[in-house]
Amino acid sequence: MSLGNIDVTGDPRTAAERPVCTVLEALNRISGKWAIGILLNVSHGPARFTELERAVPGISRRMLTLTLRNLERDGLIARRVYATVPPKVEYRATDMAVELYGSLTALTQWADRHREAIAGSREAYDREHGLPAGAVD
Numbered sequence: 001m002s003l004g005n006i007d008v009t010g011d012p013r014t015a016a017e018r019p020v021c022t023v024l025e026a027l028n029r030i031s032g033k034w035a036i037g038i039l040l041n042v043s044h045g046p047a048r049f050t051e052l053e054r055a056v057p058g059i060s061r062r063m064l065t066l067t068l069r070n071l072e073r074d075g076l077i078a079r080r081v082y083a084t085v086p087p088k089v090e091y092r093a094t095d096m097a098v099e100l101y102g103s104l105t106a107l108t109q110w111a112d113r114h115r116e117a118i119a120g121s122r123e124a125y126d127r128e129h130g131l132p133a134g135a136v137d
Helices: 023-030 035-042 049-055 061-073 095-128
Strands: 077-082 088-093
Touching: 023 035, 035 049, 035 061, 035 077, 035 088, 035 095, 049 061, 049 088, 061 077, 088 095
Parallel strands: none
Antiparallel strands: 077 088
């Protein structure tokens, strides 16, 4: 069997021939634990590192730094460094992220509208399958 036939995606192209960013990769990037919170914040206007750190509950400085770098690399945020002492750095949403903002807002509104129904469904499933509450998260 040739190597081209063992790829689980069914794509016979080599890794070098495939598109750089697949839809799944893009969705994984923006659906990460911290990315949505950061994108929602910078979509309202430029934000400094410490402002984002306060605005995204539970994020560590390291994870904020890594997530900002990845979002910048993907073209969703732009980093601007001002030549001041101490240095001032701001992050802002790019046009691509502003376009994405509407979808993110719709997704968060959907989740908020259906929060109770999802919780009820989980409880019913757990009862029906004899699982302790919250067992399959």
